[in-house]
Amino acid sequence: MIRLSVPLRQAIARLVLPLLIAASFGLMLLGKADTVIAERARTALADLIVPVYDVLSRPIGAVHDAVDAIRGLVALHTENARLREENARLRRWHDVAMALEAENLALRAVLNAPAEPTPGFLTARVVADTGTVYARSVLLSTGPRHQVRKGQVALDQNGLVGRVSEVGTRSARILLVTDINSRIPVEIERTRARAILAGTNGPAPRLQHMTDQQPPVPGDRVVTSAQAGAFPAGLPVGTVRAGQGGVLEVELAADLNRLAFVRLHDFGLTGILPPEQVARPEAPPRRRQSP
């Protein structure tokens, strides 16, 4: 070890704090100027810690399951009655759906219209909720050989959750629709009016830039729009409700507070990416193939 005189060592110690503060400002500028470096650093860290979260989040999932099981036992009787009633209702809807599907197929055959392809999907576990007051995202554990790509659409069992914004070797980050940087083209199902769903970091994103004069009313269903080629049309998003001060908000169908698994759909669309990802040609694979 190099021996330094005491005054010199003290001088260096006194310099460390100002230097690091300057480095913080440097980081801010760097993060603003070159988003790729920041993204690489985030992905590298996520790859490093996702296995840890993968292990840690399992007992929490078990606790959740146990709580759900106990709650289910308590409400068994009423739940059973409710499900019977719902089952009867759904059976009627099932008949309607079958009839409509048959009619749809027949009409398609008459018109010679191609059927829409069924998109493939894969399921990934949510291991960390990295949301803060200023940004909303979750980390997925995808396993080492995954097929997740940037821009894929993530849904939970009920509706849209967000989009894949960063992909590492065994992790991926989803920018939630509630994030302040999230902008999603949607349409009101009833009126076909288009709008932009803008995240606010709060629980309910807002509707902006409505195209139609006819305003949506609370209770209208909101689905994704294929407007910018970024999303397939018709994915469920939520329902319109009136927020504070008459602002139209969307109550999300997805439960973002209790994400355990998400479905990642690849619709093969390469439309607009979130603002921080300026469209660039796909980077060559980082790991070089051995000859």
Add this chain to the structure above:
Amino acid sequence: MAVGLPRQTLAQRLDAIARDSAPAALTLVLVLLSCLPSLVPGQPGLIPSAAPAAVFFWTLYRPKLMAPVAVFALGLLSDLLSGAPLGVNTLLLLLLHGAVLTQRRVLVRQSFLIVWIAFTLLATALLTLGWLLRALLAFTLLPPLPALVELGLVVALYPAFSWMFVRVERSLAAT
């Protein structure tokens, strides 16, 4: 050469390293834990980071064990984890560290209540600065309410963190 001082064995040196890095390591674990999907389902992002409380406490009572480099690393970790603009948390935590260092001699002899009030004042100033910086970096006006809630939680949770750190500090002092 130091004469008369016995050379430390490897085990002793490892022990000393472990003791010196305990506060930073504990804070690291707390920051990582705050990102776990919470046991109590609620509004995500409402579990504030333990970093401000930890940096404040350890800088106040054991400044040697919370070096500026460790503070910087903790800030960088929380920035990278949350996907927020880089550098904001590092700057805020370093400023907190510096501010506590200047007032250490006065504060260290005060009662818990005075220390808590000092933490509240510093946290208010820093989170306001953080809110301004983030709004500046994002070029938008951010809603102030979540930031106020975060401040409230950071201040309200300080006694709990402080209680835990005091236990750790005593066990460090005992060895």
